[in-house]
Amino acid sequence: MDLSFRIAGEAGQGIQTIGELLVKTFSKMGLFVFSHQDYMSRIRGGNNFYQIRISERPIHSSQRSIDLLLALNMESIPLHRAHVKPKGMVLWDSSRSEEGQGEGSLGIPILRMARELGGEILGNIVATGALLGMLGFELEPFLEVVKGSFSEKGKEIAEKNERAAYAGYEYARRECLTCSFEVCSPKGEEKRLLGGNEAIGMGAVLSGVRFYSAYPMTPSTGILNYLASKAEEFGIIVEQAEDEIAAINMVIGASYGGVRAMTGSSGGGFALMVEGLSLSAATETPIVIAEVQRPGPATGLPTRTEQADLLFVLFAAHGEFPRVLFAPGSPEQALYLTNKAFHMSERYQVPAFILSDQYLADSLWTWPGIDEGKILYRDYRIREADGTYKRHRFTQDGVSPLAIPGIVEGLVVTDSDEHDEEGHITESAEIRKRMVEKRLMKLLHMREEMEGPTYLGHRSPKIVLVGWGSTLGVLMDTVETVNKKIPCGMLHFSEIWPFPVSKAQKAFEVLKGAIGIGVENNATGQFAWLLRAEAQIELPWKISKYDGRPFYSDELSEEVLAYARSI
């Protein structure tokens, strides 16, 4: 079983509510779920959708072709119908229009039923019930989810909602004569779900973050919301700053003060943090920055996705200094790599980045739950030091002891100007030279800690898809499809900087003879460029997408196969 649904309608119609009810329900059933969101930069109106794919096997991406479209308004039907498979169905609200929608569609008077059942607000539940009914699933798991979601609001409301679910479900079962979805009866355990932004937030909490400051910016705001929701429980100061400059400077102040600290934004907000980034580098103050990409330049498409900030983030800020950059491919990777970012940042006293994007941020993946052994934690802060303490002491590996001001006896002195070992401003050419070397020296050890790419696919592939960051899932699913026709594999990088040069070169060596295709959600092929500069590896072909939308695995498979046929 491999089914895709799209819930489409205006902003404000409850698309997200329906989407979340469904993914919870499917997870409860024990199904694997993948979902992503496509929405406009507005609060009401326009056209948004929430897409869900389910299967009894693991799945990692969305497909362009859908089995069922739930259209919450009439405008959604022409907009999305082309993507409905020949045997698929459109479920629409017949209380909105007199006109029939022809074959392959089922009209249900959603709003009318909702009103009859106690109010328009129940429409979402009616629609969700109807969708499950059309598919032929059991209603029970959904009823449980509904119960869980509304139990806090009192018995009466809970019951109303249950009735609405039942009504929608029954209506669909009764009326949908042409529905012929093959659904399995899942028996697996209840599954867990993890979203991209949530994963970064969880990773931060598990790494001991105690200070998070940010300025709201789509699609990064979910991290802020997540951490705010955990603030009291875990003693995390979460402060909305007046602007992004304040956010990063606060984070640096908090880290100087002795706690682990983080900020997050999207490209435009991060652009304002660039000077602060250099401050973190100059003062060797560890910080973690999540940059959740959206299409630029400037405001661009605020709620959409792109992978176009890689080189920007890698080279942001004046002067030369080491940094760490991870680009997770899944929520699970996002969690562990956020943890690794804190680990590296604290260990080497450098800024560390998580480079995500809207697609990953707003996607939900089924995941097995945490592997606790994978969480790295060691406290590198010095809590005892006497008056001889020097913040920027020259050491063999370039890492100086990082003491907490006020806690240690010695003074913790640092400066954005070039400074001596004590942290005091200097103009000395000699000290300057050594300080540059001290800072850059860390790169050696840092690079060793970076993992190389992941290979998946055929043992001796003819084609290798090369990607990074949020395209992991789409590459995985594409390889599976393409492999049925020609030997294909994928190489995915999520640990980007310091670039694991020799690991990358080794990975490509094995693939000699295969044609490398760079797959990037941007126009210029930034990662391919980096690969050439860092590892002298040339990718002969590239597939780019830069319309603000993510790759779909069925679409990508076709493109890869078309290319394969052409050579």
Next chain:
Amino acid sequence: MDLSFRIAGEAGQGIQTIGELLVKTFSKMGLFVFSHQDYMSRIRGGNNFYQIRISERPIHSSQRSIDLLLALNMESIPLHRAHVKPKGMVLWDSSRSEEGQGEGSLGIPILRMARELGGEILGNIVATGALLGMLGFELEPFLEVVKGSFSEKGKEIAEKNERAAYAGYEYARRECLTCSFEVCSPKGEEKRLLGGNEAIGMGAVLSGVRFYSAYPMTPSTGILNYLASKAEEFGIIVEQAEDEIAAINMVIGASYGGVRAMTGSSGGGFALMVEGLSLSAATETPIVIAEVQRPGPATGLPTRTEQADLLFVLFAAHGEFPRVLFAPGSPEQALYLTNKAFHMSERYQVPAFILSDQYLADSLWTWPGIDEGKILYRDYRIREADGTYKRHRFTQDGVSPLAIPGIVEGLVVTDSDEHDEEGHITESAEIRKRMVEKRLMKLLHMREEMEGPTYLGHRSPKIVLVGWGSTLGVLMDTVETVNKKIPCGMLHFSEIWPFPVSKAQKAFEVLKGAIGIGVENNATGQFAWLLRAEAQIELPWKISKYDGRPFYSDELSEEVLAYARSI
């Protein structure tokens, strides 16, 4: 004749005054002059110097070894004496110390003489006169310079200064028994001088800049000062902004309004302009930005030099868009390339950079005066357009008509969000894709306008020094020296982006067999990295300097020769 002098002392002692009097005097004599400045980030105290080199042949860099040290305070003697050549001299103020300074030195009671002649302020003139006397030059040109400089202050003051010049000169001629400098009697015409910041300012005025906004930041402030000094005469609005963010946004507003506009800063200030850069790109508003580098990260060494912002400036800002980057090698290049930056920026509606640094900014070169034919000027602004005007119309080369709001009949609409041809916000995938392509398409034509590197040196060199930006002069002088021992050449890039790939590759082809040495005033070899990424050219060796000081040609020659010997 090839003589180098260093005037050293505390900040505030008048080092710069003496330096400028001297370079004016030598230029008047018809000599070629090169000078640069080395100063601390403070207003009084510390130790600064001004270095001057003169010759009857063109010279393009400073040398580490000096013929004459003018020490304005006693502390300067131990600090700089090691650089004085065996036959060189130290000129010091014997009114500051009882102790003699031994062989190779001449003490002159500068302050005492000044006081006797009418005040301590005359000390600078006494010292300058003495220096000229020791060298054995005629006094007349200096007297003329003094006359010119003080004529506005009244006859009495002018005469006092002349007397002081004479007194210093005579004292030195009389007392310096060991002075044996070989000076020629220059007969050439009076020469012109041009400084790095001044050249950028002149280039801007000649390009029709009408709006300049910046926030003061060393070493870029000279551009602001220059343009402010020309503001009234040439109708240029010069406004000191409240911060760098305001500066770049003002410049964008002025350019949108229909005039040529520019801003300038150093790396840390530019870091704050990064979001604004993306705004210029998204709205396709032409702007020119001068980034005058200093050592980072963060505040770094505010008054010193480095070439470490290349990759930062090239990849600054989120999203993908074309930009232009020039890195002039001399004040003369700075003038023409600033003009070319305006030309490219206006023609393609993209942001254009001049990447300079403190060394270039504060250097003076003898130059032949302007070649007027080299100044490009064409007005690309549209002053007539009816109601059908579309600001971002799709065109064959990606360049849309750029009309002036309020002047044309049609409306000029633009947006930092992705927009349609009219400039209105859009969420369309189709339009987004075309807009990205429209913007990036310009790169094709832009790249064709970029010049390749300059080659100078031996016809079949064994060693080629490869550099960019402000190292031009030092490379020229080094090649001349090294060439006397082994066949050597230099390849210098001042037109960096869009990278002139094929021109670069062609230039390197000719040099096959020679060993390329990257010479960069930074630690990581950023240009060498770019060369590899863009043109697959590998430089087997590099010479880096990153102590905040510039290369000296005698020093660099030795390093190159040492390397040559080692292979």
Next chain:
Amino acid sequence: MQDPYNPAWCPGCGNFQIREALLMAMEKKGLRPNQIAIVSGIGQGAKMPHYISCNTFNGLHGRSLPVATALKAVNHKLVVIAEAGDGDIYGEGGNHLIHAMRRNPDISLFVHNNQIYGLTKGQASPTSVRDLKTKTQPFGLLSEPLNPLLLGVAMNASFVGRGFSGDVERLSELMVQAMDHKGFALLDILQPCVTFNRVNTFAWYKKRVYYLEDHDPFDRRSAFERAMEWGERIPLGVIYKAKRPTFEEGIPFLLKGPLVEQGFDLERVKEALLGKKEGPGG
């Protein structure tokens, strides 16, 4: 794509009325679309120029004022308006606001003050009430609200006023006054956000607002008094005015006419700049 008569606002949002008032004001002033330029930031209110027929520069979040200031300086014949949100101009763009008040360019700033971040879904803004709990203020808002009018009077801004989206007619009058004013005019507009602000609703404002009468805006002390008033009663109207030269008036050569019309004569510039020798340091 964007139909100018189908704004991306929620039904019932105060922005619709602000748009109406602005259209009315433009009509009252008899302005043709190409004589006006609206510069805006990012936010719900900042989308305004897309729904008005005019020259439009929809720039970055918080950065409308520097753009507008420069635009006016290079073409002072244009009527230049900045449209901003409360987060936009009192948060992200706060520094530019302060310094625009010091500079006093002849532009009008209309702030769509809904006391909340609308476009990013309901975070506290600089004008939100203290202790407001939102998804991003887990401890409740820990800052005191900024009083834009008091700030304006303290900064000696040359025109400081407040309007209410619920009264289109008088709001448009205030807009006209702001545009007629020679200098920087800050008009803070109370605007209900029906989706995210459950505190400062239409009814909440409606109950409290009143128009100033017998108030001399040139009397700074009384302006402070009125500006401090916020709570049970909220004054509307022109709170403060100061006679000050504009930014453009300080630039001598603008007397000749708009800079953008002054032309550039390369030959003259070459002559003037290069005819005489340049010394070091220019």
Next chain:
Amino acid sequence: MQDPYNPAWCPGCGNFQIREALLMAMEKKGLRPNQIAIVSGIGQGAKMPHYISCNTFNGLHGRSLPVATALKAVNHKLVVIAEAGDGDIYGEGGNHLIHAMRRNPDISLFVHNNQIYGLTKGQASPTSVRDLKTKTQPFGLLSEPLNPLLLGVAMNASFVGRGFSGDVERLSELMVQAMDHKGFALLDILQPCVTFNRVNTFAWYKKRVYYLEDHDPFDRRSAFERAMEWGERIPLGVIYKAKRPTFEEGIPFLLKGPLVEQGFDLERVKEALLGKKEGPGG
């Protein structure tokens, strides 16, 4: 390299006295060096912490306040002082100043207000007199000076005062009061710049300054009056005070003690976070 007793200031600069006053204030408060942290920006005044024995974070131009705010929040036992220049804090850092006043963290801000940009050689600052001609103000300064005290009162900052470097003893008293104050204290310090400011010299200030007497800083109206006074007479002292909770007081778990001392128990966090199943959206 840097001898703490050989500051990089010009002989005669007011910064020397400010340093003396600060040392005196620290002594009066009986503070050990490691109990204090000075956060500063970039400028002549901002070099201060290098010449005082204390924890030091010398950060970016204009950005001392966010750093200081966060530092205090994570370790509220530290005495946190921000040292800034007038360009630094009223120019580049203006937005942070406004919002620090709203937040009211328990830190003291000492502004070395020499009404000029010292370190970058004499450009106009936000407090420079109007029409000032400098190398970068070719038409004379076209902006009106910002009045920091008026701004502070308007923003309801919880402590607003002014000192003068020429009176070390009383300046140190004011510093002590600022440090003793629970909340954000803005102390603007008039400081002659002997090199670049030829207008506001020591004598200029000396002739004009007087200490407030019989002034109730809790009386906001009278605070406005005093804050507006600038010209022939310039008041010194505490101009305004407001009773407000501090930023740190709003963060519930800081009652347990400084955050930096609260430790991190990975096992407990794992348990609490992962023990129960996470739904979508967390």
